[in-house]
Amino acid sequence: MIGTEEVPAVFFDGDKLLLCYEVAPIAGGGLAILEFDDVLDFRIDPMNVDELSESPYPVSAWNFTEICGSEKAARWAAMDARYWSLSFTDMTLTVLFDTVRLAGRSREKCLPHKALKHFIGSSLAA
Numbered sequence: 001m002i003g004t005e006e007v008p009a010v011f012f013d014g015d016k017l018l019l020c021y022e023v024a025p026i027a028g029g030g031l032a033i034l035e036f037d038d039v040l041d042f043r044i045d046p047m048n049v050d051e052l053s054e055s056p057y058p059v060s061a062w063n064f065t066e067i068c069g070s071e072k073a074a075r076w077a078a079m080d081a082r083y084w085s086l087s088f089t090d091m092t093l094t095v096l097f098d099t100v101r102l103a104g105r106s107r108e109k110c111l112p113h114k115a116l117k118h119f120i121g122s123s124l125a126a
Contacts, residue, residue, distance in 0.1 A: 001027045002062040004089050009113040010044070011120060017042055017095060018103065020116035021088070024062065030107035031115050038098035040076055047092040059085045059092070072096055 003022030011018040017036040023029055036042075047054070049061040059065040065085045067073065073083040079098060086093045104119050 002064075002086065002088060003029070004062055006112050007090065008086075008088055008093070009116040010042075010093070011116060012039065012042065015039060017097070018116060018120070019086070019093070020104075020112040020119070021086075022112060023105075028107060029109075030105065031110060031112060032102060033104035033116065033119055034100055035103040036095055036097040036100045038079075038081075040079075040081055040096045040098075041072065042093065042095040042097075045092045045094070046090070048090045049087060052087060052092070055085070055092070057085070059087055061087050062089070063087060067094075 001024035003024045006022040008019060008021040015038065017039045019034045020031055023032050052059050052061055057067045057070060067083040067085055070083055073081055073096065076096065081096050081098060083096045084094065106115065
């Protein structure tokens with residue numbers, strides 16, 4: 001589950017997308033970093049949790065939703081691309097991708113953008 005306090009941080013290099021977000025306290029708290037590979041499309045929409053009912057597909061507040069049967073995913077069916085919606089307090093991120101993995105997890109309290117900068121810096125140094 002996604003936390004409700006902090007704004008997530010996103011980095012995209014044209015192929016990979018890194019997303020650092022707050023994990024809900026009920027799910028252990030802290031931060032998680034997801035790495036999406038072979039990203040075909042992503043969008044950040046200012047749709048907040050109060051507006052989710054206006055979404056063209058069913059989505060859940062502060063959660064990940066896999067969108068099945070969408071035209072966007074159908075265009076990339078040969079790649080078996082997945083299409084997710086991630087709902088945060090003041091925005092919704094949608095991403096069309098091939099694979100995703102948990103790249104990092106910390107129970108420490110930190111701002112997502114600072115944690116993502118540190119993660120990227122550590123990855124470059126390795």
